[in-house]
Amino acid sequence: MSAADHSAQYQAFQQLGLKLDMSRGKPSPEQLDLSNSLMDALDTYKAADGTDARNYGGTIGLPEVRALFAELLDVPAAQVVVDSSSSLSLMHDVIMYSLLNGVPGHAPWVQNPVTFLCPVPGYDRHFAICEARGIKMINIPMNADGPDMDLVEKLVAEDASIKGMWIVPKYSNPGGVVFSDQVVARLAAMKTAAPDFRLMWDDAYRFHHLGEKKLAVASILAACAKAGNPDRAIVFASSSKVSWAGSGVAALAASPANVAWWTRHAGIRSIGPDKINQLRHVRFLKDLPTVEALMEQHRQLLKPKFDAVLAQFQALLGDVPGVSWTHPEGGYFIDLITPDGAAKRTVALAKEAGITLTPAGAAFPYGLDPKDRHIRIAPSFPSLEEINKAAQGIALSLRLALAA
Ligand code: PLP
Structure with missing residues (x-):
């Protein structure tokens, strides 16, 4: 032609x-309609432990919504925080707390130059957080089974300014890459020059299969614990593209030390999350088979x-x-x-x-x-x-x- x-x-x-x-x-209106019964899912404002969901309190989320996300993310409920409607805001806050206060047992990141590794192509809003907060970014090529691990291992071993890495482990935005077990194990075990290195593990598409087969990715928290780096990964997820985008519930899962750290800082930022929305979501989403x-x-x-x-x-x-x-x-x-x-x-x-x-x-x-x-x-x-x-x-x- x-x-x-x-x-x-x-x-x-x-x-x-x-x-x-x-x-x-964005989800289409037809997708959003699938969750319309959220509108009348609330039969009570009392949580299982008697908490009045209409009132202040509960920084880490109601016990039943933490139990729901524990089942969804396959982690112990004690290692789950449910807070706000946006996982992106939790990621932003983790970075802000790390910059200003440091991760448990370490100095504030902001005292020295900070660099993040960014598998590309990747999620623009991850990169926007880094750019807005003065974090330098290094492109990492993405392979069919995850980032170029030879390059990642080399860079983190020699550069102590590399404090973190963005990861979307499953059906990545935008490449649709699913991380292999080997890549997960290498990320968990690699030697980092920075002792306060963090994997920002954004499990945004954990349940968002297009094929008949539901692909699974190995647990990063388990892999990190096994490798002797229990505090390395922080897992993020939300119901944004399960129920309603922007009006869902967001969660973070991490080691007990990281959960305690998060709770301390989040308690300064807010007197507690929207527990009414948490209760509605527990009633509607119920459990893993329902999701x-x-x-x-x-x-x-x-x-x-x-x-x-x-x-x-x-x-x-x-x-x-x-x-x-x-x-x-x-x-x-x-x-x-x-x-x-x-x-x-x-x-x-x-x-x-x-x-x-x-x-x-x-x-x-x-x-x-x-x-x-x-x-x-x-x-x-x-x-x-x-x-x-x-x-x-x-x-x-x-x-x-x-x-x-
Ligand atoms: N993470 C990834 C990889 C995304 O693609 C999106 C939305 O497109 C988000 C996070 C946003 O999640 P949330 O609505 O929970 O802030």
Whole structure:
């Protein structure tokens, strides 16, 4: 097909006058509807231990909601804190407490330069926290089974300014990578020059399968304890894409020392979390089988949208050299990889055709994709019909970008 043909196809698409926002991985209204019984899930404001959920108190969460997350995350309830509606805010606070006060038994990070390792492509909001708080970031290439561990082990062994690393261990945002047992064991056991090194283990997509098979990742807390580094990992999760995004419940799981540390600092920040929302979620989500059944309903809504994107890409980009895309088994994203230097132009052309994508480069620290070839596709929010059109528009935008 000639450049003129590509341009004509693109222009015909532009005439459709679409207006689609695919910039973030948000659940669709149909997915949110799955949890509507949260609206009347509350039969009482009394918690199991007699706590009046309407009042102040309970920094670490009600016992029943801690027990629920203990079952969901497969950790002892004593090692779980349930607080706020956003796991991202818990991650932010862990970093702030570490910077200003230091992790248990260590000086405040802020007394010296601080560096974080960032597997790329990764979650833009992780990188935004580091950038906003003056933490230097180093890109780590992602392999099919997790980050490049040879590089990670080398860097953490020789550089004491490396205090942490971002991890999305399952169906990573955006690459859909699932960490292997070997990678988990190496992260838990590696020698770090910084004795106060932390793994920010963001288990955001633990239950978000797209395939029939529910893939599992080894327990990082167990691996760290076994390796003699019990305080190394802090696990984060939330019900944002299980129940309601922004109105769910968020949890943190860690060693007893880290839980005590968190509780001390969080007690300064707040007189207690929203326990009414915690109780509602306990009534609604109940237990692991109930959560898994709900996630199966999410899967039924999401899978056709992912399939539609993959089918359009195959039809329209299958013959274009240097173009590839991921086939995720879970999570919220598809990565579209363009030839070097074509991602920004493709995103700009898509925008002119009415499709707003995540800015090219956003999945890299400082928004800089060194090869300008990564585009994050978020198929969850638009309707199936819209997503079909959008995938077509993105593919035509890429073809035109390459033809120019
Ligand atoms: N972590 C990852 C990897 C995400 O992709 C998202 C949302 O897209 C979040 C955390 C946000 O979680 P929360 O709503 O619990 O703050």
